[in-house]
Amino acid sequence: MTPYLRIEKPCEESLENMHLVSGGKFCDLCSKKVIDFSDLNDFEIAKILEKAGDQKVCGIFYKKQINRPLHIEKEISYSSRKTTFTSVAAGLVLSASMINSYPAQTIKPAIEKSATLESSKRNSEKEEDKKDNDHFKISGKIVSSNKGTPLSVKVNFITVQKVYSSATDKDGFYSLEIPKEILKYESLLEFVPTDYTFDRKLIIYKIEDLGKKQLVKLDYNRMDMVYGMIDTDFPNASEKSLVIVNGKRLDYKSFNSSYRLYSTRYDVHYIPREYVKFFTSKETVEEIYIVFIKPK
Template identity: 55%
Template sequence: MRPHTYPSQTTVAHSNEIVVSADSNIKIENEEPRKDNGNFVISGRIVDSENTKPIPSEISFITALKVYTTRTDKNGYYHLEIPKDILKYESLLEFAPNDYAYDKKMVIYTIQNLGKKQLIKLEYNGLDKMYGEISYGPPLATEKSLIIVEGKKLDYKIFNKSYSLYSNKYEVHYIPKEFVKFFTPKENIHDIYIVFIK
């Protein structure tokens, strides 16, 4: 959803790294302690996979009805509080870099791992070195897509038309096929769009 325009050819980037979290003993240093106000705390750091420099990013805890979001600080640390009563055995987090030259990452955490400080490494994709128009965002929805706008199902044709005209009015969280099972057991759903109107 961050268009960057250069003259000439067109390239579309839709990359997600798919990760199911395992136990991690990585320690995150230099983060200030936070007081527990009754919410569940998710924290960690986001860095470049090659040289571990901080990558400014947006972190989202995604549910079908609401998305809880925070941003990293200048050193790549993040701290996100969510209500404890919405937690399930598994949770889906999205790590979306501000710079389109790094790939977005989605991770499914079990409840045991969700509260541990995580070190998230984002891969450099080289799109900043390409010429042409770079479109960064979700692909067009199809008849096998499930579109949920503000908690209600929407026809994919209506969504595509509206999104193409008013993309800046929508906050879209694109869920690729690998993560569809997190939301629905239906085999005929190929991807999901969780959409909120700004």
Template identity: 50%
Template sequence: MKPFLRIEKPCEESLEKMHDLPDGKFCDLCSKKVLDLSNLNDSEILNIIQQNKGEKFCGIVFKNQINRSLQPKISFSQNHHSRKTTFTKIAAGVILTASIFNSYPAQTKTVTKTEFVFSKSKIFKENTKEEDKTGDGNMIISGKVLIKGTNKPGPQTTVHFITPSRIYSAKTDIKGFYNLKVPKESIKAENLLEFTPEDDDYEGRLMIFNKEELFKKNAIYLAENDARKQYGDISAEGFYANEKSLVLLEGKKLDYKLFNKSLSLFSNKYEVYYIPKAFIKVFTPDEKIEDLFITFVK
């Protein structure tokens, strides 16, 4: 899941009572500017989030703009090229910093507060019960994506199998079927899959599958987005980390302050998967962690 917008408490003041501004409204009730994001693309919204340094702000959005992944369009402008050398130095520094933190090993028998629970012996025993469907050490995860309420094939959807060190992806075909090849050793007792439709009229889904469920031919149902407008305090979930966040860069722990600084300067150079608290049990048993950022340098 990429960064997304949330409105925790919609505003009760009528838009008609607010004063018009070139880029939104002004609310006399709370003496705040209300930015109109309803006609902006994801890249423009992410720029506003950066300008606000992740702080909440009042905004107007369509319902289908919230609670879904923001997908920025990457444009390598002249300005980006002029900063290439600077980015390389910072990225190198980030990776170097990450390397001196405790890494999260692919296999471990001792569970610490924020350690991945990958027992080599357990995985081996479990995998011997499964047939190698490819003959090359990989397994095939397959299923179908449908539209909720109609049972018709959904829009083309990207299916992500998310691990700390790599994301495995596949797209659905015209009939909604997907076949995703993943290494046997990456399969755990619980696994996280993301279903991201290319059509914004439908909501994406983040789902946990245990090993038995993973190899069934699952039918995944996508609901339609609500296109009505909402307004109120907008928070940008998954863009900035805090002291209760766990940040992983290429599978290794990274200081959240360093992550925030580098991401604010070069957001287009990173691929970030934001994992809310309800799903982080797949990666760590530490209940003190509020969210997880799985990050890769492009």
């Protein structure tokens, strides 16, 4: 049977309390290594779990990695019954096609600068100089604290009367202009990331530092990660489960039996309790299995 990667009970011990070891962390509470799977692909994950055999393994994952079957290109030996897909799912075939179209790229020819353009540029520069006399420029770059990668962040210069805002570009750079007349000896800047996995940050700058280009690092809060004991068995549907196969409801017992025999033929989307309300208003339903039969 295809291994279904999940963590039934996430660990409550903080990762910060664990010791850093090669390939992960070591938990003193359990006297056990917690393997970091976050940068591994499905085949690499499966090989580690296969090598562990019946031994329980604790792991660290991104949330997007779990609650799904492992997609393994090469064969991994898991103890399972091998049989032929029969009429249990015959006739239920999901097919889909996608057509991608890309707009043709065009290249604009270079235009020689004329004297008029040069004159316009000089006038523009004079206007910019005049503007700079009245405004103070704040600039810098914002990156992640864990990897140093550029972040998408809204930058706010906060005063009682008004908030002056700007945003980073794709490379993490920001630039913000404020009237010089509102400057004080100390100023408050707020950095609000669009990605919830990084924490908002408030920084007080003295006026002599405010004009310097700043490198701001936002802390990664691990809200997109989960860790704990790994379970590779697919969660059995129960009488409180709603099972939909190719758009039709199926008895949960029939689904459990069929999945264990023909797991490789199913594309299963497991919907836990907190998301059930998006599909049904019935309070008796605690989880949903939306299932499609893969084409042969």
